[in-house]
Amino acid sequence: MNAIITVVGHDSKGIISKVSAKCAEAGANIVEISQSVLKEYFAMIMVIDITELNMPFTAFVDEMKTVGESSDLDIRTMHEDIFNSMHRI
Amino acid sequence: MNLLSAQDIFETINMIKEENLDIRTITMGISLYDCAADGVDTVCDRIYDKITKRAEKLVSVGCDIEKEYGIPIINKRVSVTPISLVGGRYSPEDYVKIAATLDRAAHTLGINFIGGYSALVQKGFTDNARNLIISIPEALASTERVCSSVNVASTKAGINMDAVAMMGDIIKKAAYLTKDNDSMACAKLVVFANVPEDNPFMAGAFHGVGEAETVINVGVSGPGVVSSAIKRAGDCNFSELADVIKKTAFKITRMGQLVATEASRRLDVPFGIVDLSLAPTPAVGDSVAHILEGMGLEKCGTHGTTAALALLNDAVKKGGVMASSHVGGLSGAFIPVSEDAGMIDAVKVGALSIEKLEAMTAVCSVGLDMIAVPGDTPASTICGIIADEISIGVANTKTTAVRIIPAYGKGVGESVEFGGLLGYAPIMKLSDYSCADFIARGGRIPAPIHSLKN
Known part of the structure; x- marks a missing residue:
């Protein structure tokens, strides 16, 4: 079961490290990362496996949001089914 | 990327973040047929118990889905069997009591509206339907979250003009009773032709006669x-x-x-x-x-x-x-x-x-x-x-x-x-x-x- 984390905001040092540290702490396995920096903007999409998450997924969503707020980034964690249902028939 | 492209992912997020995409409502329909009783107090107790039990988890499940999928779900609501069809013999005053019960159940559940304070009179009135319609102004003025609808016509039955004539007075009275609040009661009352029986939107939602015991719309x-x-x-x-x-x-x-x-x-x-x-x-x-x-x-x-x-x-x-x-x-x-x-x-x-x-x-x-x-x-x-x-x-x-x-x-x-x-x-x-x-x-x-x- 996968979820997708998107991170958008001004580029700064250690963004990937902060997000991946929180994933490791919660027991989420990073499956794939794609990131790009355009001028000063940073955009990352991370696919994570949440099968062995050590906390409820809703709590993980909140924690990632907190990471985003403390770093002035827009971090969204969403179950991948929402994207699959919208873009795959 | 995992079959999904970055463009797809950001398109969805943009719809939610910038273009106000949301799920407007999850509405649980609940049948109240088995709440029929001889006295109004018993029917109120049964209605309250059934609604609060069946929809107990509606709000929490709605909030979980909202968080897990990252899509706002604006309203969680309940629709019930048209109240005029719940068995028993009731006066307009009895119906106001039932409205208060529905309102109390809505508060307990934490939902913002409950629909189904309704009558279907496209061809004619039963005594109960007439009494319910008479009670609508008082019922809507004395409750916060109850929504009411009356179906006065259908393509097969034609238009019950007696019901139409009645609704003019009912709407005016509802407006008067809530005159200090911009006649708010009228915003919770819909007059229908060919009413759908599975509509999740308020104020016209009710749980239709051919529906299952409970249903999610x-x-x-x-x-x-x-x-x-x-x-x-x-x-x-x-x-x-x-x-x-x-x-x-x-x-x-x-x-x-x-x-x-x-x-x-x-x-x-x-x-x-x-x-x-x-x-x-x-x-x-x-x-x-x-x-x-x-x-x-x-x-x-x-x-x-x-x-x-x-x-x-x-x-x-x-x-x-x-x-x-x-x-x-x-x-x-x-x-x-x-x-x-x-x-x-x-x-x-x-x-x-x-x-x-x-x-x-x-x-x-x-x-x-x-x-x-x-x-x-x-x-x-x-x-x-x-x-x-x-x-x-x-x-x-x-x-x-x-x-x-x-x-x-x-x-x-x-x-x-x-x-x-x-x-x-x-x-x-x-x-x-x-x-x-x-x-x-x-x-x-x-x-x-x-x-x-x-």
């Missing part, structure tokens, strides 16, 4: 998403425009289907339908009127508006139907005046009249919705407005409805303010001429013939 929204897609499409012809709308409606509805399936699974309640409606809110960027203006109308309500709305409504349905396993409810574009920033603006500048709105309702879902009119409008004139609108539904085999607010103590040039999703509405001008003698005839308008179509 979901209403999607997304005028902002359609509006942006049309803007992006730029200068294209009508075929291309319809395609853009269809594709967008498909995506929106897929999300509704996902949420409905998930809610049904987690609550262990059968999935009923997805209602494919474009439901506006007063928020900027969430307007159906602005979609029509985006198609090339200078202002909603001008000539061409009915054609634009017909195209929009049809394309939304075509796009949505394939995205959901079961479609139902009202399904189409809503055009409530007070709940749509573009509509409010069009009325304010004089571009949109009640006559044009009536024409628009012939090609889209619902009808004259959230329309504020002068408080001194005669009851018979309100009946005339209802009769006109209901006739459009009956003749065209479609649902139409009237939710009208004769704002007590106010006139043209003033406005009513309800706040939240119900918004605010400038008071509209009506015809100065009477239809009192027409309404006073009473009886039924026969069902229309459905051959010799012209």
Whole structure:
């Protein structure tokens, strides 16, 4: 079961490290990362496996949001089914 | 990337973040047939217990889905069996007690509306239906979250003009009883023709007679998403425009289907339908009127508006139907005046009249919705407005409805303010001429013939 984390905001040092540290702490396995920096903007999409998450997924969503707020980034964690249902028939 | 492209992912996020995409409502339908009892106190106890037990987890499950999928679910609501059909023999005073019970259950559950304080009188009144209708003004004025609807006509039965005549007085009384609150009770009361029995949207939701014990119905929204897609499409012809709308409606509805399936699974309640409606809110960027203006109308309500709305409504349905396993409810574009920033603006500048709105309702879902009119409008004139609108539904085999607010103590040039999703509405001008003698005839308008179509 996968979820997708998107991170958008001004580029700064250690963004990937902060997000991946929180994933490791919660027991989420990073499956794939794609990131790009355009001028000063940073955009990352991370696919994570949440099968062995050590906390409820809703709590993980909140924690990632907190990471985003403390770093002035827009971090969204969403179950991948929402994207699959919208873009795959 | 995992079959999904970055573009797909950011498209979805952008719809939610910038274009106000949301699930408007998850509505749980609950049958109250087995709450029948000899006395009103027993029936109230049974109704309260059944609703609060069956929908106990509705709000928490809704909030979980909202968080896990990152899609806002604005309302969690309950619809019940039309209260006039719950067995027993009740006076209008008894019905007010039942309304208070529904309100109490809504507060306990933490839902913002409960629908089903309803009567189906398209062909005639039962004693209970008549008593329930008499009780509506008091019931709505004394409760906060109860919504009421009355079906006065159907294509098969014709129009019960006695019921139409009654509703004029009922609406005026409801307006008077809530005069300190901009006649708010009228915003919770809908008069229908051909009412759908699985509609998840308020104020007209109820749990129909052929429905299962409990059911989950979901209403999607997304005028902002359609509006942006049309803007992006730029200068294209009508075929291309319809395609853009269809594709967008498909995506929106897929999300509704996902949420409905998930809610049904987690609550262990059968999935009923997805209602494919474009439901506006007063928020900027969430307007159906602005979609029509985006198609090339200078202002909603001008000539061409009915054609634009017909195209929009049809394309939304075509796009949505394939995205959901079961479609139902009202399904189409809503055009409530007070709940749509573009509509409010069009009325304010004089571009949109009640006559044009009536024409628009012939090609889209619902009808004259959230329309504020002068408080001194005669009851018979309100009946005339209802009769006109209901006739459009009956003749065209479609649902139409009237939710009208004769704002007590106010006139043209003033406005009513309800706040939240119900918004605010400038008071509209009506015809100065009477239809009192027409309404006073009473009886039924026969069902229309459905051959010799012209």
